Amino acid sequence: MENNDKTIEIEVLRYRPEEDEKPFLQSFKVPFTDDMSVLQGVQYIKDYLDGSVSFRWSCRMAICGSCGMMINGVPKLSCKTFLREYYPGKITLEALKHFPIEKDLIIDLSDFIGKLESIKPYIVPSAPRALEEGEYLQTPRQLDRIAQFSSCINCMLCYSACPQYGLKPEYLGPGAIALLHRYNEDNRDSAKAGRMQLLNAQEGVWDCTLVGYCSEVCPKDVDPAAAINRNKVNSAMDYFLRCITPRGGN
């Protein structure tokens, strides 16, 4: 560690399920250099100050989606956020909002995983395809329809941003709907009708009130708000035209 006098205060919302009834804040003084990420800050705490502090991380480069947490009340990736953005002020870390806290900065994300599974996040081809038929050909325009939404790294910051998910956890939520949209819009896929049923439910697109914060916090510019609200139009058209197009419209 570089020898310098600068320190920054990092406050962590602690919660140890076997010992605590409810979470509490614990403050640490961490040596500061202007190239340190918040992840490095909390790693310093674990390595030198309190080995029991628990948090998820992996790639350190904003692609794995593991290190999401509330940083001064805003959901961010800790590897993509830097101590210098807050220095000399205090940083308060909390587990991602709207999810149950397992321990310290670790959340129970089983609800999100279940929702991800429910949307069939894979291409369902319309007919089995033999190897001899070769690869699917996709024009740049067709790829453009899905590229933005396929950038999702499942980091769940959007769920922490979304107050509707916080108020009603049954809501499918921004990340799952953005990924659902990615597959519906892929010209190689044929499972749109089934996925529409998820969207058409109240807990599908209709729990969204277009707060729009999900798209603001997304570290990959996926714009889940656009995915959800375009599908409000799709869902409404499906609703009104279902007598004319019994297969659910397209």
Place this chain on the structure above:
Amino acid sequence: MSTRKPYVRPMAGWWLKNPVYIRYILRESTAVFVGIYAVILLIGLIRLSSGEAAWNGWLEAMRGPGAILFHCVALGAAVYHAITWFAVAPKVMPPLYFKGEKVPLEKLVTGQYILAGVIYLVLLGLILWS
């Protein structure tokens, strides 16, 4: 035996904790003023259908200081509704292409302001001079 004991944090007061949420609640609150003004117009229509004296009574009621104060606040609410509406409306539209390039959302926001400006001027013209 599992020692898990997940802690669920309460949502009470959620909208006070982030400026983004406060602006959202402000946006939703404009609905109250929009609704009241629409009712005022409805009452005006009822008076209009009841004859000249009733209509003039409605016009007179608009002159009260309380009424004018309400309408100033309602104007602010309607304007804030418009600003926030134009900001999010592009999210509802499918991707638009112009000359092969995708139109960025910011242009769609600007476009709505221009359209609104034109419509406001047309309406003002019709109301004041036709």
Place this chain on the structure above:
Amino acid sequence: MHKRSNEPIVWSLFGAGGVVVAYSMPVFILITGIAAPLGIVSVDVLAYDRLAGFAAGWFGKLFLLVIISLPLWQSAHRMFLSLHDFGVTGGEVFFRVVLYGAALWGTLLPLYLLIGM
């Protein structure tokens, strides 16, 4: 398995109402609520003969119906959703009846009046 929501009905009315409010209501509030009462524009702008004549024509009837009823649907739907935001979870049917009922009333009553004018 997943019950289809009926929200598209009110959401479409909400969307139409929101467009009407955004693209016209500031002008109307300015004229009827501020400029005419304060004399900034001549009071003749809102004279009875002028408005009654406007409401006599089919375009005027349609115009007045739209600018009164659609904003009411937008307002009702947004207020209904706000209840949920403020943590009011019970009484959903009651609030729907009150709020959407008011908007429906604000659609049928103008329709009735305008047909007779």
